[in-house]
Amino acid sequence: MHLDYLEFYISHTCNFNCIGCNRFNNYLFTGHQRWHEHLKAHQQWAEKLTFDRYRILGGEPLLNPDIVDWIRGTKQLWPNTESFISTNASFKRRFDKDLYTALVDTQTVLEIGLHDINRKKEVLELVNNFTSNPVIKRTPLDLWELPNFGANWASSYNRIRDESWPDCNSVEEWNSLSDTIKQECEQVHHFSLDLEADRLQYYNISDDNGLQVVIKLENFFYQPALLKQPERNTFTLHNSDPYKAHEVCASKYCHHMMAGKISKCGPSVLFQEFDRQFEVELSKEDRELMMSYKPLTVDADEETTKNFFDSIRNPIDQCKFCPQTYAPEEINSSINKDKFGKRRVPINTHTKLGEVDG
Ligand SMILES: C[S@@+](CC[C@H](N)C(=O)[O-])C[C@H]1O[C@@H](n2cnc3c(N)ncnc32)[C@H](O)[C@@H]1O
Ligand code: SF4
Ligand code: SF4
Numbered sequence: 001m002h003l004d005y006l007e008f009y010i011s012h013t014c015n016f017n018c019i020g021c022n023r024f025n026n027y028l029f030t031g032h033q034r035w036h037e038h039l040k041a042h043q044q045w046a047e048k049l050t051f052d053r054y055r056i057l058g059g060e061p062l063l064n065p066d067i068v069d070w071i072r073g074t075k076q077l078w079p080n081t082e083s084f085i086s087t088n089a090s091f092k093r094r095f096d097k098d099l100y101t102a103l104v105d106t107q108t109v110l111e112i113g114l115h116d117i118n119r120k121k122e123v124l125e126l127v128n129n130f131t132s133n134p135v136i137k138r139t140p141l142d143l144w145e146l147p148n149f150g151a152n153w154a155s156s157y158n159r160i161r162d163e164s165w166p167d168c169n170s171v172e173e174w175n176s177l178s179d180t181i182k183q184e185c186e187q188v189h190h191f192s193l194d195l196e197a198d199r200l201q202y203y204n205i206s207d208d209n210g211l212q213v214v215i216k217l218e219n220f221f222y223q224p225a226l227l228k229q230p231e232r233n234t235f236t237l238h239n240s241d242p243y244k245a246h247e248v249c250a251s252k253y254c255h256h257m258m259a260g261k262i263s264k265c266g267p268s269v270l271f272q273e274f275d276r277q278f279e280v281e282l283s284k285e286d287r288e289l290m291m292s293y294k295p296l297t298v299d300a301d302e303e304t305t306k307n308f309f310d311s312i313r314n315p316i317d318q319c320k321f322c323p324q325t326y327a328p329e330e331i332n333s334s335i336n337k338d339k340f341g342k343r344r345v346p347i348n349t350h351t352k353l354g355e356v357d358g
Contacts, residue, residue, distance in 0.1 A: 001050070001309050003049070003050075003051040005053045007057055007255065008056045009270075010033045012029040012059050012277075012351070013029070013030050014026070015060055015088075017337050018221060019331050025058060026337070027278065027340060030349050031352065032063070032350070033259060033352070033353040034065070034066050036069075038259055053081065053084065056074065056086070057086040063094075071102040087111070088113055089215075109212045112216070113218035115217075117332070120215075124203070131207035135207070138202070143193070146200060157191070202215060219332065221328060221329060222323075223323045225322045225323065229281065233341060234278075234280070240321070240323060241320070244324035246315035246322075248324060252315075260297070260298060261295035262295055262296045267321070271293075272290060276344065277345055279341065289318060292317075296308045
């Protein structure tokens, strides 16, 4: 069996509060999956499943106490497979020699999402100290390489312009505006070539031991499946047309390994996990539907396994719980956790992942 891509989801826990986090880790969702807990299942999967690329993530994977074992262990089981790890790079103590050598030895690319435009300097410094003689490239080198950059520039100008300001249909025309207008654009409307470069360019860093680091801003987020019900301090889920929700979903091919079981995507199993920790209010039918999603176990019979992989790219009934339209919104995340929601169980970072029946 073969997949293009698989995500190893190893922690509910995260120290950030990105509004709309698609795996709900902005709330006080807690628990890690220890490396040895499902090692046997992973070893069995490695005998029959390959993929082109995999990514280790959470939650915040660097908060998982076994992160070095995860990086080394997954590569040992799936050598010659491209590997990535996604982190917010905020747990600075973890950027130590053990992490560095694990990344270098396994050629795992470290991908950093800033989630706040103001973190760029601090994270570049961290990466500079973590790596050995880094070479930093901004990509694209030239903003004009971005599709529609000139047209988008003109329409942004037209949105913020004062009636008294001259017409401006290109970056060149904007450059020739008076310094007073350009200053107002930058200081009041946060609009200038330097600020756009900060927003649109990302960093590709390589060092002399072959480590690769990518730093992206990632500060425009889609709406999540979870909806807050502020008057009751509880959550609920969407009630969408599952086909429409699947059509627009950015996670539909992000197949997911959690607790040794494979699911179509993260949310399909995380709905159940989140509901185990927090009050999610649903009708009886919707609750049954939510709980009826069954990730694939490694010991499933041949027919079940074949059906699962044959249909893994199709919509599932639980897609109705996700939004069917999206309007990306800017986020500026921080470590002040969103404490919204009534918990069903006390906070416990040692919670095991994937213990839900089925
Ligand atoms: C859930 S995070 C986990 C890894 C790590 N904590 C991080 O933020 O990079 C994995 C990826 O999903 C992205 N992501 C999460 N929620 C999103 C949303 N609502 N819209 C767009 N991207 C989202 C993050 O930017 C990140 O690249
Ligand atoms: S850093 Fe943000 S996107 Fe990543 S898991 Fe935490 S809350 Fe979600
Ligand atoms: S349940 Fe469906 S719509 Fe929701 S994330 Fe998974 S694939 Fe996407």
